Amino acid sequence: MPRKSLPPTVRQRRLGAELRRLRESAELSATQAGALHGTSQPRVSSIESGSYAVSADRVRAMARSYTCTDEALIEALAEMTGGRTRGWWDEYRDLLPSDTLDLAELEHHAIAMRTASVIHLPGLLQTRAHAHAVISDVVPALAPPDVEHRVSYRIKRQAVLYGESPTPLTAIVHEAALRMGFGGPEVARAQLEHLLDVSEREHITILVIPFGAGTFPSSGQSVYYMAGTIPALDTVQLDTDHGAGFLDNQPQLVKYRTVLDRMESCSLTAAESQDLIRQVAEDIRER
Structure with a gap:
């Protein structure tokens, strides 16, 4: 056949x-x-x-x-011509939705990435235990093998941050995401320690918007911005309950570049963000 x-x-x-x-x-x-x-x-x-x-x-x-x-x-x-890119994500072709696999291909070709989230930490920065806790709680519930497929896929996506030519990442997270405590105290504390570890890498910048920052744009959704080889070929991915949505027309790209710029302006500096992450980790230890 x-x-x-x-x-x-x-x-x-x-x-x-x-x-x-x-x-x-x-x-x-x-x-x-x-x-x-x-x-x-x-x-x-x-x-x-x-x-x-x-x-x-x-x-x-x-x-x-x-x-x-x-x-x-x-x-x-x-440079975008030819057939579909064959990558490690193809092993998940019959296991995960196609838009989920598309994300890995976009990350593979991106020259830089910016992401912003309020409640959930970016998938590229999650530990396996944190990812497992989050994915296990989706609606409708997934069978255990499906949870494991999604967790392993999320962790493998993180390869773009390592290796000889890692892709630069700026992650803007709200203090609320640091304090959610997904998976319980031990998992949450290990996740925060992981954020501190990766934030020491030159190409990874983590910026925290503290509770005291007040209002900021796009507070109700996660935004993931992947830079193409030229700005006209950038792509925005928005997470929804129905799956990933991809935006690429120029007014949308300009809008979300501006949104992320404004969110960065509401954030603490990278060093101040590290201090806050350490403080939240200490708060968990004292519970």
Whole structure:
């Protein structure tokens, strides 16, 4: 039996969407674009939906035929060509939702990451025990094997923070996330000690918004911003109860860059944040 074709990843869909935006800016229909490139309207539509792999040379030719003069953008799009990236996350292909796997692929290609959360600590900074406590409590409840799959996947994602060329991460967390106590005192204390350990790494910055900071933007949701090779190809991921949502149009990217900038302005410095994390860990010890 032939293998069922896989749906395009968010990265493949993003390449197609950017080519569609260039075509529409040139005021060309898909049929007209196909005639320019010596192909058909259905083929152009397949490329723009991310379901048909396209070569780097074809992307360059398409972009220039759409009168795009932004060479940085053209080359960044050319780097996104080919089939789906094959990575360690493929071993979870039949175990986890596709949008969950898309996140690992985006992290793999990101040149920098910024995340902000209020109640939960960022997945890239969670210990295994903390992740297990959080994932075990989702609704609807997961079977034990499914919990283990999700926990192991979350921990493997953290590889982008280590190795020879780790990806820089700035994590903005609210003091509430430090004090939630997921998994009980021992797990919570170990999690805070882990935050202190990783915050000593040059490429990881943890900034805490204290209770006294008052109001701040996006206080009701987590925001995860992954930088592409150029700002136009950045991606925002928002967590919802229904799964991950990905945003990539320019007004949305500008909005969330501004949101994260404002959240950073409400945060303590990195050194002050470390002091507060230590204090919360001490408070747990004294309970």
